[in-house]
Amino acid sequence: MGTPAAPDNGRFRVLVVEDDDVIGHHLQTGLQSNGYATSWSRTGTAALAEAGRAPYDALLLDLGLPDMDGLDVARTLRGRFQDLLIVILTARTDDIDVIAGLDAGADDYLVKPFSLTVLLARLRAHLRRQAVTTVVDQPIHLGDLVIDPAARRCHLHDTELPLRLKEFELLTLLARHVGEAVSRETLMAEIWDENWFGSTKTLDVTMAALRRRLTDAAETHPAPSHLPRITTLRGHGYRLDP
Known part of the structure; x- marks a missing residue:
């Protein structure tokens, strides 16, 4: 099932979708310790339900889920949430797999294994850009x-x-x-x-x-x-x- 979403308290909210208990726990605790309100789903079905229950800023998505292809999760959530940051976490290194993920609606990808430091740097870069307001810009x-x-x-x-x-x-x-x-x-x-x-x-x-x-x-x-x-x-x- 995964853990319930933490209250956001104005923080960025991240939904982790990962069926591996070790990786999922590592990601959740690492993100929470760095100030992100984080929840963790172990299946695609649970992730889709959780994404509809609470607003999220970012989705960290493993492609190899037990109940459905992660690409289908990406397509579904991209169709529902245009501004959701989707980062694919994958062990698939072939170009065709990475391109398929990006074409399914992902904004970025990381190939496993990766360090938490690199993941946090990517999140900061993406979310910083999302948070920037450009009210002085003219059409x-x-x-x-x-x-x-x-x-x-x-x-x-x-x-x-x-x-x-x-x-x-x-x-x-x-x-x-x-x-x-x-x-x-x-x-x-x-x-x-x-x-x-x-x-x-x-x-x-x-x-x-x-x-x-x-x-x-x-x-x-x-x-x-x-x-x-x-x-x-x-x-x-x-x-x-x-």
Whole structure:
């Protein structure tokens, strides 16, 4: 069943989904000792129920659950909670498995075994960005696309695009440098972690998802749409062309 959620008292709330008792206990006690309100579920079913019972800021999700695939848990919770930070914890090291996790809605991943120090650093980086308010930012108009950093909303004509957190941040960063080449290193440092040391496939999957959302929105909207184009600069990064 797992442990019940701790009262948040204004703290970030983290839901750990891990069927291994040793790892689950280590994660829960480690997070709690570092100030996170933490609960622990051992199955996907229990995690889905717990996520619906109380609001969470972050989900630490093992893919190898006893009752269901962790990817299904990620897809379900991403559909229900667009702003939930999802970090996959996996022993699967093949690129296809990692990409599948990110494509299912995860924001980040850690390959087991990993240290609690690295996990805490990743959480701090992600949650710090989520907590930053940008009320002074003015809406950015690019053709028929309007990006509102203060409200964290994006519209095509009068239709809001359901962008995930990292997709929105990526689009906003490119929009602030429209027409300029932005390196992969800059994007990873600004959107994910300034101390990032792992693969950048997270960026590639998120960029592909962002492109799909923009294309789908333009194709399904009844009015003709003029959108900026994301250009890949091989060996360097990306550029948003107006």
